[in-house]
Amino acid sequence: MIKVLNIQAPTFSVTDVMEAHCQEYKVSLGHVPEELAEDSKGLTKRAIALVELAADSWIVTGRQPLPIMMAAVYLAWQSLKPNAQRLKMSLEKFCKLAKVQKSKTAGTRITEMKGMLYKLGKEIPWYKEVLTPDNVVSLVGDILQHRFSLLRRALKSHELSLLEKCPAGQVNSSSAETSSSSEVSEHAGQTPAKSSVNAEKQKQAGVGDESLKSPSEESNPQTQELTQNWGKRVLFAPPCVVNAKRKRAERPPLHVTGDEEISDSEIESYIRTPQEARDFAMMQEKLFTSNNESS
């Protein structure tokens, strides 16, 4: 169809649509009390940053964009002024406040994003209290500001934890780690433009993921169970991999040539006996007549 009309469907990313989406949320000073109000520009900026972070940690790929945008705006709004009132407000109430229709899966996205922020927030050195995915919202500002170095640290500590679990030959991992960290530092130095940020962060995440996987893959090459859930070994993986549903029992493969003998008894088992056929016909008649009577 595209060829016939000679057009090219533009591929767009969630960040392009974000601004328009954020405008829908009526949370500026005119619409809501001052404590709950938020400037649309600041809100958009923070929401876009959150979406970019989510994209790197595989929350965005393959998902419908609207719930992601909604989750990002909600978290951005909460984190810009993380007072008790805002933090207590649920997504539903927020959507009512902003006069936006809530989407069901936005709640799941919020949980996923909080999990991702928690992984990064853990690496903040100056936060002395116990961090849980719930109280991570107050740290979002700091996380976004230092996201590159936090990502680097998170990858390093994840690798260390993996090393503790399986202390097999890790020469490869250290070399991969240094290459990834050098890339990260290189990118952290630049002042990122919007599109380049995406590309850089994708690169980092990709390299980071790869460096994480290579040590664990090398140490457990044969175990099928581990390879089946490689998502659990990597720091960031698509949620569908991490929460892999159990596969249904597969049929054992039949080794047939296609030209075998087919036994008569087997075929006969599929055919009704004459008595059975008569009974079935009688039953059908009865059902048919009773149906007619009732209707």
Added chain:
Amino acid sequence: MDESALERYFDESIIHDSNFVLEEELELQGPQRVLSSTPSALRPSQLAPKSGATGKSGDDLDLSFLPDELGGQNEPGFSSTAPELSQDSGVSLDCSALVSAADRPLQRTPAAELSTAASPFCVMTPMTPMTPMTPVTEGSGIVPQLQNIVSTVTLGCPLDLKFIARQARNAEYNPKRFAAVIMRIREPRTTALIFSSGKMVCTGAKSEEESRLAARKYARVVQKLGFSARFLEFKIQNMVASCDVCFPIRLEGLVLTHQQFSSYEPELFPGLIYRMVKPRIVLLIFVSGKVVLTGAKERAEIYEAFENIYPILKGFRKQ
């Protein structure tokens, strides 16, 4: 004496095989330009058949298995095949790999014979030591598993569907909903749609042989019910396979670089739909790394399609 003759026989048969393989590849890749190397190859090849022929006849080898065209091909066919042959080094390298695989201790005359006999297909100067070449790309090591095969067969006689539904235990027939009998068998676990025209569709088998066996069983059931059913024109219409590359894939990146083949609309479907041109297979690629391949009429198409897509996906992982 016997040993060298035996070696030459083996080499002949290897070249014979490589001829067939290479001819196929040639057809696919099409005639290419003539490189400067061919004129040099021309002369030795024209000289060689004569020496080769004398060498062969002198040894009293039984060459009746060789096709007649092999000798004749060198001269008249050569100019037309040469352009086709001065092509991808991949082909000539494959040939040399095959040839060197014969494990040649003697390199002089046998090498000349081989290179000249093979020269219609490999642009090589004679007397060059043939070093074994490693394949250019390694295989992925992952084999897609067949999940579903759809096949059709003609039973060749009109059928009374009401009668079949009455007499068969494993049949369901609801003419208001669908104009066919839906029949199932337990082994191999499959479902068939049987139409009143005598045509049948068999789905659910996991291999081509299973599908054929299942279709035959359905035909037998129909036969036993009293119809003069035969088993005509069995054809596999579609094969579906799936596999897992075990790393996440950036679908947004893939759709940017392979725009003309991919379609990725997360609002509609979470996977990327990749329509491969050769072979004509549709792949559904998901962020988890799972890939579904469909649209194949042969198993080889599925394997080929996966081997084509694997390096692309791997490229995305490193980025």
